[in-house]
Amino acid sequence: MHDDNQPLSQEEIETVASQLRRLPRGYLPLPIFWAVANLVTTPTMEVAPLRNTANGLEIYLTQRPENDPHWPSGWHIPGTVIRSTDEEGSLASGFARVLKDELGEGIRYAGEPVQVTTKFWDVTRGRELDLVHYIEVQVVDDTKLTGQFFPVNSLPETTLEHHTIMIPEIVAAYEAAKSSAS
Secondary structure, X not given: OOOOOOOOOHHHHHHHHHHHHOOOOOOOOHHHHHHHHOOOOEXXXXXXXXXXXXXXXXXXXXXXXXXXXXXXXXXXXXXXXXXXXXXXXXXXXXXXXXXXHHHHHHEEEEEEEEEEEEXXXXXXXXXXXXXXXXXXXXXXXXXXXXXXXXXXXXXXXXXXXXXXXXXXXXXXXXXXXXXXXX
């Protein structure tokens, strides 16, 4: 048994490397992803769905599972890890994954995602390079929503801390784009 406070021996390093080489390119099983995410910078994309209502601007957040090891039950901007199998030269694969897997069939998108900023920081899971976007949306079937809309100035208490930092920047970029278009 290995003492977690001791560095790996060369033999242990070779064993781990040998096992990792057996994995197919792309999606990592979650226990391996969580271990690797603490060792390398993980590229991610966040896509904040926004809509204007009579009550003002709202953002669509989804809730992480109760058993999530890093952010249990936390509300977050929909996003995904950029994978080595995503389409080269484009973020289209990642956008499609976020829009399909995190937003589902209850939302229609008005236009393309707009990049707002890039964040490079330490979060609970490890170091991330976040490509932060917004996209305008409309609800087409509220029975198929996988998350919930919130006023941008009244987020749930359990919103992920680093997302509460991003949301005002997203809102400012969206409002600036809207005012320059008018």
